[in-house]
Amino acid sequence: MMGCLRFHRSKSVWAAVCVLVLCWLYIFPVYRMPNDKDIVEEVLHQGQTWTKNKTGIDLYRVRSALFPVLVQLQRDFILPWPYFVTILPMRLCDRHSAVEKLIKIMLQSLTPAAALVWEGMVLNRKLLTECCDPKRTFALTKENSQIGKVLWYDGELYHYHTVNNDTYPLFVQDIPFQMPLKKCVVVGNGGVLKNSRCGKVIDQADFVMRCNLPPLSKEYTDDVGRKTQLVTANPSIIEKSFQSLLWSRKAFVESMKAYGSSYIYMPAFSMKPGTDLSLRAYHALADSASNQTVLFANPDFLKNVGRFWKHHGVHGRRLSTGLFLVSLALGVCEEVTAFGFWPFALGLNQQPVSHHYYDNVLPSSRFHAMPEEFLQLWHLHKSGTLRLHLGTCA
């Protein structure tokens, strides 16, 4: 009799555990990265339609706007639910993400569109509040990095640089943009831009950001435009294309003329070998009386943006330059459109597409997780926070 009772009791315990596990998996499903074909199909299915979600964009800029909404949603949706659905999962894991996921599930059962907007809002709020404060911190300035400040390299474990009499004078006085910038475009280097004829549209933006000193010669401008207000320069480019500026600076200074009077954004304090290369690039431009301004990326900003996206499922060792720039743009611009982000071998017409619009040198998959990054950009596109332009501009 006792044995039978124990058997029944253990059976119901197991049943309860199973129900709990199923609930858990429903709320926190195991993540599976869709393959390239699924992504192409989803993009084709959604098409190029896009509805701007002003709230989503504003939330990057107006911190206070979201909190009343969040509090209201929590009050209306979370509190009336029983303890084991709301508080328990929160106790067991990160409280905020549990609340956010629950709200999303509830919204999803009401209207999928609302769930999407919610997801975008959550991403935005986190980017703004938990993370990075791009407006004040994206570049090293005399205001935010005084002599003696220790800069920990964001791409190294134990290296740091203490701002000193040699480096401090190279920093701009303060963040030089007139913020908020109005319409911004971030141009990735993806092969989707080839034959896109998007140059005109890109050049109509108020502020254009580009990655890694990309070629802007005549053969490409119809597709990618010419206008550049900010361009990043990986120190590796100085090393590989300009022999570390050890012999001649002329070719470098000449090639930089393609970017007009733009800001040159360099991650000088990300990897140790990049520091000297970046400082050399700075001096080469300064000595040639160039009208360009070198901005050194703030390693704390890069680290925080990297952490933020890691929490959202981007697992590469390092974010790609493009995602750093998009994160920056969302913090400093009223409207953001991204071109040239398509890290897949097949285009939207299901035909092979080269990796870059100018060559087919593939990225190092040891460092970056570009397809995962693309999914995040796609989420932001779907939630109306930024516009991801993938097709042609005919």
Ligand SMILES: CC(=O)N[C@H]1[C@H]([C@H](O)[C@H](O)CO)O[C@](OP(=O)(O)OC[C@H]2O[C@@H](n3ccc(N)nc3=O)[C@H](O)[C@@H]2O)(C(=O)O)C[C@@H]1O
């Ligand atoms: C071989 C290699 O190291 N390639 C790296 C190159 C290389 O260092 C520079 O081009 C300089 O030569 O730089 C990277 O990237 P890259 O310069 O190729 O591209 C800039 C940004 O565009 C987006 N992109 C690019 C190609 C593509 N098919 N789809 C895309 O979405 C990405 O967001 C990307 O960041 C980099 O810095 O991120 C990352 C690449 O891994």
